[in-house]
Amino acid sequence: MWIRAILVAVLVCLLILYFLKRLQTQKKYPPGIPLYVTLVKFIQAGFRIQPDSLTKLAKEYGAIYTVWDYNMRAIVVSGYEGIKEVLIKHSEEFSGRPVTPLSRAVVGDKGIVASNGHIWEQQRKFGLVTLRKLGMGKKSLQRQIEDLALQLVETFARENGQPFDPSVHFFSSVAKVICALVFGHQFSADDEEFLKLMQALNFGVHFGGTFFHLLYEAAPWLMKHIKGPYKEVYAAADVIFAQARKEIEMHKTKLAGNDPQDFIDYYLLQIEESKNDPTSTYDTETLVHCISEFLFGGTETVSATLQWVLLLMVLHPDIQEKVQKEMEDAFGSSRSINYEDRKKLPYTLAVINEIQRFKCVLLVSTPRECIKDVTVFGFHIPKGTITIPNVHSVLYDSKIWETPQKFNPNHFLDKDGKFVAREELLIFGAGARECLAKNMAQMELFYFFxxxxxxxxxxxxxxxxxxxxxxxxxxxxxxxxxxxCALPRVH
Incomplete structure (x- = not known):
C-alpha cells in the first residue's frame, strides 16, 4: 500500500515539475494563446479561415504573439516593422522551413520550398540560376506567356458574350505556363493526363486551410483512426509525383548532349555533373519534389489573383475603362504590348498592384522556422520556433495605406501620376525565402491582364x-x- 502511495507522490511531483518547467519556458515566448482556442474560433467562424483572423488576434495579444499546444510553439508576427524585422533584418536566423505533420507525410523535406540546410541552399541556388537561364524576365518566357494569354482570348471569345465562369480557364492557362517551363511542352486542354494533373492540383489547393487540414496538423496521432479525406490527399500527391516521374524518364531518353530546353533537362545535367561530388543533393527524387512545388505553387496563387482581377474590373468599370484608354493612348489599338513597355503604363501597373494588395490570395507569408536563438523586439525566440508572418496585417494597415478597406489604385501612384513600387506589398515574402518565381508571376499577371x-x-x-x-x-x-460576360471591343 505504501509503495503505491510513494509512486503516486512521485508521479504528482513529476507532473508539477513538468508544468512548472512548461510555464517557465512559456515566459520566454511572447504572450499568446493555446492552439485549441484558435481552433474554437475557427469553428465559430463556420470552419473558414477569415482574412483578418490573425489580425484580430494581434489586436488582442499584441503584434508578436504565441500559439502553442502540448508539443509545438509558433509565433505570429503582425505589422510591417515586425515582419521586416523577422524576414529582412533577421533573414538568416529565420531562414528555416518548418516541417508540419502533413507536409512530412506528403512531401517530406526534399525540393526547394520544403527543404532546409545544405539541401535548401543548394537547391535554391540551382533554381534561381536555372530560371534565369530559361528566360526569367527574357523574351523566351515572355513569348510562351503571351501565346497562352492569346489562346485564352480565343477561349473567351467562343463564349459569344454570354455569362461564363472564368475560373477553370485561368487555372488551366496558368498550369500550362508552368508545364512549359518545367516539362518543355504544353498539354492540350482535353489531354487526359493534363486533366488528371489539374484535378490533383485543384484538390490540393482547396484542401489547404480546411478543418480536416488543421485537424491533421494539430493532432496527427488521430489520423490513423480517422479516414476523412486524407487518402484523397495522398492520392492527389501520387498523381502529381507520377506525372513528374514520367516526364523525367521521357527526358532521360531525349536529352541530347548539353542542349537543355527546360527545368528537367537542366536538372538531369546537374545530376550527371555532380555524381562524384559527395556534398551533392541532386537526385531524381528531389527533382520530383521540385517539379511538384513548381506546379502547385506556380498555379494556385496566379490563377486565384487573375480571378480577382476580372471580378474587380466588372465592379469598377471606370477603372477598367481608364486602363483600356491608357493602353490605347500609349500603343494604339493594334500593337501588342511587351513586358519592357510596362513603364509606359503607370496606371495599369498601379491597378495590378492594388488588386494584389486589396485581394491578396494568401493570409500569411510562407511560415519560417528559427534556425538559431534570436531576440526580436525584446522577446527571446528559441531555435526551432515556427514563425508566421501575418501579411494581411500590413496590406490593410491604415497607417500605411490611405484607404485600406477600399480598392484604390492611387495607393501606387505619386502626385504626378507616376507608378510607385511599395515595399510594403509583401505578397511574395522577403529575405532569404522570397518567392523563387516572383518575376515570372509578375510577368504572367501583366500579360494576362x-x-x-x-x-x-x-x-x-x-x-x-x-x-x-x-x-x-x-x-x-x-x-x-x-x-x-466578355464583350469584344471594337477597335
Whole structure:
C-alpha cells in the first residue's frame, strides 16, 4: 500500500515539475494563446479561415504573439516593422522551413520550398540560376506567356458574350505556363493526363486551410483512426509525383548532349555533373519534389489573383475603362504590348498592384522556422520556433495605406501620376525565402491582364447587381464562384 502511495507522490511531483518547467519556458515566448482556442474560433467562424483572423488576434495579444499546444510553439508576427524585422533584418536566423505533420507525410523535406540546410541552399541556388537561364524576365518566357494569354482570348471569345465562369480557364492557362517551363511542352486542354494533373492540383489547393487540414496538423496521432479525406490527399500527391516521374524518364531518353530546353533537362545535367561530388543533393527524387512545388505553387496563387482581377474590373468599370484608354493612348489599338513597355503604363501597373494588395490570395507569408536563438523586439525566440508572418496585417494597415478597406489604385501612384513600387506589398515574402518565381508571376499577371482588357470589356450578367467579395474558404483566398460576360471591343 505504501509503495503505491510513494509512486503516486512521485508521479504528482513529476507532473508539477513538468508544468512548472512548461510555464517557465512559456515566459520566454511572447504572450499568446493555446492552439485549441484558435481552433474554437475557427469553428465559430463556420470552419473558414477569415482574412483578418490573425489580425484580430494581434489586436488582442499584441503584434508578436504565441500559439502553442502540448508539443509545438509558433509565433505570429503582425505589422510591417515586425515582419521586416523577422524576414529582412533577421533573414538568416529565420531562414528555416518548418516541417508540419502533413507536409512530412506528403512531401517530406526534399525540393526547394520544403527543404532546409545544405539541401535548401543548394537547391535554391540551382533554381534561381536555372530560371534565369530559361528566360526569367527574357523574351523566351515572355513569348510562351503571351501565346497562352492569346489562346485564352480565343477561349473567351467562343463564349459569344454570354455569362461564363472564368475560373477553370485561368487555372488551366496558368498550369500550362508552368508545364512549359518545367516539362518543355504544353498539354492540350482535353489531354487526359493534363486533366488528371489539374484535378490533383485543384484538390490540393482547396484542401489547404480546411478543418480536416488543421485537424491533421494539430493532432496527427488521430489520423490513423480517422479516414476523412486524407487518402484523397495522398492520392492527389501520387498523381502529381507520377506525372513528374514520367516526364523525367521521357527526358532521360531525349536529352541530347548539353542542349537543355527546360527545368528537367537542366536538372538531369546537374545530376550527371555532380555524381562524384559527395556534398551533392541532386537526385531524381528531389527533382520530383521540385517539379511538384513548381506546379502547385506556380498555379494556385496566379490563377486565384487573375480571378480577382476580372471580378474587380466588372465592379469598377471606370477603372477598367481608364486602363483600356491608357493602353490605347500609349500603343494604339493594334500593337501588342511587351513586358519592357510596362513603364509606359503607370496606371495599369498601379491597378495590378492594388488588386494584389486589396485581394491578396494568401493570409500569411510562407511560415519560417528559427534556425538559431534570436531576440526580436525584446522577446527571446528559441531555435526551432515556427514563425508566421501575418501579411494581411500590413496590406490593410491604415497607417500605411490611405484607404485600406477600399480598392484604390492611387495607393501606387505619386502626385504626378507616376507608378510607385511599395515595399510594403509583401505578397511574395522577403529575405532569404522570397518567392523563387516572383518575376515570372509578375510577368504572367501583366500579360494576362493587358491582353484580356485589350480584347474585351468585362461586365456582370444582365440582372446581376451584387457580388460577394468574401473569399471562399481555404489556405488560398479564391473568390466565390461568379460569372461574367466578355464583350469584344471594337477597335
Amino acid at each position: 493587358t491582353i484580356l482588357l485589350k480584347a474585351f470589356t468585362f461586365k456582370l450578367p444582365e440582372g446581376v447587381t451584387e457580388v460577394n467579395l468574401d473569399p471562399a474558404g481555404g489556405v488560398i483566398f479564391y473568390p466565390q464562384h461568379y460569372k461574367i
